[in-house]
Amino acid sequence: MKILVADDSSTVRRLVAARLLADGYEVIEAEDGEEALRLALSERPDLVVLDKVMPKLDGFEVVRVLREREETRTLPIVMLTERSGEDDVLDGLGIGVDEYMPKPFSPRELSLRVRRALERR
Numbered sequence: 001m002k003i004l005v006a007d008d009s010s011t012v013r014r015l016v017a018a019r020l021l022a023d024g025y026e027v028i029e030a031e032d033g034e035e036a037l038r039l040a041l042s043e044r045p046d047l048v049v050l051d052k053v054m055p056k057l058d059g060f061e062v063v064r065v066l067r068e069r070e071e072t073r074t075l076p077i078v079m080l081t082e083r084s085g086e087d088d089v090l091d092g093l094g095i096g097v098d099e100y101m102p103k104p105f106s107p108r109e110l111s112l113r114v115r116r117a118l119e120r121r
Contacts (some may be wrong), residue, residue, distance in 0.1 A: 001025050001026065001046040001047070001118065002025070002027075002028065002043065002044075002045045002046050003020050003025045003026070003027055003028075003045055003046065003047045003048070003049060003114065004027075004028050004029075004030060004036065004039055004040055004043065004045040004047070004048045004049070004050075005017055005020070005027055005028070005029050005030070005048075005049045006029070006030040006031075006032075006036035006039075006048065006049070006050045006051060006054065006059070006062070007031070007050075007051040007054065007080070008031055008032060008035070008051065008053075008055055009051075010031070011061050012026070012051070012080075012103070013031070014109075015107065016049055016080065017029060017088040017109065019107040019110060019111060020049075020110075020111075020114065023111050023114070023115075024062075025114075026103040028043055030043065031054075032054050032055045032056040032057070033054045033055070033056045033057025033058055033059065033061060033062050034057050035056075036057070036059075036062050037041070037057060037062050037065055037066070038056070038073060040062070040066060040075065041071075044071075045075070046075075046076070046118060046121070047075070047076040047077070047078065047117055047118055047121075048062075048066070048075060048076070048077045048078070049078045049080050049110075049113060049114070050062060050063070050077055050078070050079055050080065051079075051080060051081050052079060052080070052081035052082075052083045052088065052092070053081065053083060054117065055088045057083065059079060060091065060092065060095060061095060063077055063079075063092070063095050063096055064095055066096075067095065067096040074121065076094045076098045076099075076117035076118060076119075076120070076121050077096065077097050077098050077099075078097075078098060078100075078101060078110070078113055078114060078117055079092045079097045079099070079100045079101065080101045080103060080105060080110070081100075081101075081102070081103060082102070082103045083104075084100075084102030088100075098117045098120070099113040099114075099116070099117050101113060105121060107112070
């Protein structure tokens with residue numbers, strides 16, 4: 001299974017990718033929202049791990065576009081972000097995020113949430 005990891009922090013991308021690779025997933029990476037959207041549409045990942053605050057397009061804008069398109073409407077999305085206030089979480093869930101995780105994050109919890117989101121698909 002292929003997972004797209006989109007975060008403007010190369011450190012976060014490396015940490016997330018290392019965990020997902022250890023779990024047996026193929027990983028592709030994006031460093032901004034535009035690249036995340038382009039890769040989500042062209043590479044057709046099985047799941048996206050997405051930061052909210054990114055350059056060019058923020059994570060919520062990416063989610064909105066993915067939810068509007070027929071081919072990505074049901075794509076599982078895990079939002080991994082420092083923006084973890086109640087309003088942020090509720091807004092994310094309201095636009096179609098499947099899992100919402102705050103940073104700093106537990107790699108073990110990320111593994112579990114990714115697996116759960118894929119199982120629900």
